[in-house]
Amino acid sequence: MTYQSGPKRGPSQSAPAGARSLRDIVEEMLPATQPSWSTLDKRCLVAAAQQIGRQLAGFTGGTTDIGTSQVRNIYQEFVRIRMLRERDCADRETLDSLELVKPRIAYAAGRVGKPQFKDFSEALTLAIDRVLAESPETSSKALDSLLEFVEAVVQYMTYYKKFQGR
Numbered sequence: 001m002t003y004q005s006g007p008k009r010g011p012s013q014s015a016p017a018g019a020r021s022l023r024d025i026v027e028e029m030l031p032a033t034q035p036s037w038s039t040l041d042k043r044c045l046v047a048a049a050q051q052i053g054r055q056l057a058g059f060t061g062g063t064t065d066i067g068t069s070q071v072r073n074i075y076q077e078f079v080r081i082r083m084l085r086e087r088d089c090a091d092r093e094t095l096d097s098l099e100l101v102k103p104r105i106a107y108a109a110g111r112v113g114k115p116q117f118k119d120f121s122e123a124l125t126l127a128i129d130r131v132l133a134e135s136p137e138t139s140s141k142a143l144d145s146l147l148e149f150v151e152a153v154v155q156y157m158t159y160y161k162k163f164q165g166r
Contacts, residue, residue, distance in 0.1 A: 021122075021123075022122070023122045027126065029047075037130060042148075045148065046152055050152070053157040053159070054156060056157045057158075057160035058160075058161075066116055068157055068161055070112055071153070074150075077101045077105070091140060098132065099128075105125060127150075
């Protein structure tokens with residue numbers, strides 16, 4: 001799978017001028033015609049995570065005041081799901097927990113109240129929906145890829161926030 005750039009969003013949408021929406025980045029990484037996190041190329045995953053992390057940090061397309069801790073709070077929900085899996089919980093229980101992350105993400109976006117964070121929450125919700133659409137045979141590997149993706153976003157956001165403007 002090759003990662004390509006896509007269409008720009010208009011000025012009325014939440015992405016800064018010249019930046020693509022985070023949801024668009026996820027859709028390009030994982031098109032609806034092939035919604036398989038389980039077969040996603042890791043280079044593609046890392047490239048998308050880097051773009052999203054950079055945008056969340058405000059490194060491209062202007063500045064943002066989304067704190068790393070706000071994104072880490074969302075990431076903690078995914079860590080909780082990873083711990084469920086490590087305790088040998090049934091796949092159904094893990095996927096049910098993943099479904100419940102979506103309203104928590106929406107709540108966080110509402111509390112933060114920033115368009116960039118809303119865009120991030122929509123991108124993660126799309127990513128979660130794609131994992132939930134996986135077959136039972138591939139859902140475990142798909143969930144692993146999603147967890148790696150969210151972790152990479154947090155890592156890149158932290159990196160770009162630290163070195164922004166240097």
